[in-house]
Amino acid sequence: MPQGRAGVGDEAAERSHDSRRVAVLVPSMDGGGAERSMFNLCRGLIARGHRVDMLVCRTEGNLNGQVPAGARFVALRRASTVRGRIAALRADPGALPVLARPMLLPWKSPWSLRYLPALARYLGESRPDVLLAGIPFFNLIALWARRRSGVDTRVVVTERSTLSVNIAIREGQWRRRFLPPLLRRTYAWADAIVAVSNGVADDLARATRIPRERIRTVYNPVVTPDLHERAKAPLAHPWFAPGMPPVILGVGEFVESKDFPTLFRAFARVRRSRPARLVILGKGKPERHALVISEVERLGIGRDVDLPGWVDNPFAYMARASVFVLSSIYEGLPGVLIQALACGCPVVSTDCQSGPAEILSHGRYGRLVAVGDDEAMAQAISETLDAAPDRARLRARGAEFSIERVLDDSVNALFG
Structure with missing residues (x-):
């Protein structure tokens, strides 16, 4: 029983x-x-x-x-x-x-x-x-x-x-x-x-x-009543202090479908032309975590990549990140993409099946790139970093999924 x-x-x-x-x-x-x-x-x-x-x-x-x-x-x-x-x-x-x-x-x-x-x-x-x-x-x-x-x-x-x-x-x-x-x-x-x-x-x-x-x-x-208060919570991570290089943020489990290797390659391209840092909130099985570390080391970007694991309050990171990136091969309706918008964070996403194009209204609220295309992703990240974000507009779009x-x-x- x-x-x-x-x-x-x-x-x-x-x-x-x-x-x-x-x-x-x-x-x-x-x-x-x-x-x-x-x-x-x-x-x-x-x-x-x-x-x-x-x-x-x-x-x-x-x-x-x-x-x-x-x-x-x-x-x-x-x-x-x-x-x-x-x-x-x-x-x-x-x-x-x-x-x-x-x-x-x-x-x-x-x-x-x-x-x-x-x-x-x-x-x-x-x-x-x-x-x-x-x-x-x-x-x-x-x-x-x-x-x-x-x-x-x-x-x-x-x-x-x-x-x-x-x-x-x-x-x-x-x-x-x-x-x-x-x-x-x-x-x-x-x-x-x-x-x-x-x-x-x-x-x-x-x-x-x-x-x-x-x-x-x-x-x-996926957008809860307490999201905005949690987004305002203090964040002790030193990379988010004023005057530091822009931080690119990813969130998700270390599994094949999230395709973090493409994000790492895109970040390596971005780093060649400007200072930036990458933080990924998530975890995975030991063998998947080892593959992630191996790819970071292979690309020589370890000094500018941080993998804190799961955190209780990802919204504090989203509210302070310069751009949020979803690199998935497939999804259904990626909640983290919606939550990043609700926190006012500019976003870049793969145009995977299914969800990102719906959430971003086919590019109106964030740039979409082909799955697995690290060159296009790097360009979209750089263009997003160069643009002045309309955070209020992004938050309003995220609120539609409250x-x-x-x-x-x-x-x-x-x-x-």
Whole structure:
């Protein structure tokens, strides 16, 4: 049986006549932008008087101190891989032809399957009004868990990245071939299919042949009410002191999709013509971190590059940086790009699928460059450094993605 602890504020929410119980499936507390967006949504729902259960699979990580006040934390117990596979097959026996190759036959099944039995038990016991999931494999187990439990809970699935590019880069041959048909079959059971950008929605429809009209776009609520106050907080980093060279900022996990090597090469080009420094806030697995360090050393830019790791308040850096750069190969709706705008920071981004062009209105609010083109990126950075920024205009654009503006769309998707 899942274990949980109730947060303060549940009693007040219970008394609200319009209160509904919303369960939010959180893959890991060691997460990034997707998990933080879920947390922001939870805070908005709680503020409106709804009861929120946060169903967490992997409970250890850097987000443990950020659980929204008033949320009920439920740690889902992990089952064996065999039990997870059996539960998936029993949820949809007719799916064997499309289920076997991407999920059941590979030696290393998606770890999400191991939480399917516990999720089904939770639904049977707690019977929330709505279950919200994000990320493909967790969308699948949410839908299978409802079938296994036999409840009438409304299930809303969310796509947060460009599916076709994601599976082309991250998945093996079998999953690349058979995952889209499995998603098409299983997503048909969802009460709502949400994409975090129009680009993600278009790609999901193309990749899975789900009718485009079934997919609605709801932007992530990434600009929180406290962002501007946090942006004003003191910053002790010496590179941001008055009179120092301009600082270029990047934020993200050290993974292939963020393509920091292109940013390093672009920075090396910028350094040939002007003094500048580069700070990247993020971390990665030891082997990825070693590759990052190796590239910095190879380019001879180590004295002007700082890698502080994750920080509690990236907004203080964004508010003081001369330019923020997103170098990703693919995204869904990059929250850090929006947050940089909301802090008034000029931005440069790759024109990757999907999100940056939507956020920047195809170049109106920041320069877009081709993926992997370090020469074009260096030129865009230099041009941005030379231009006088209209920070108020950038902040206004970022505010369009605030919780207050996005929450109504989120609530409509959740409750129908």
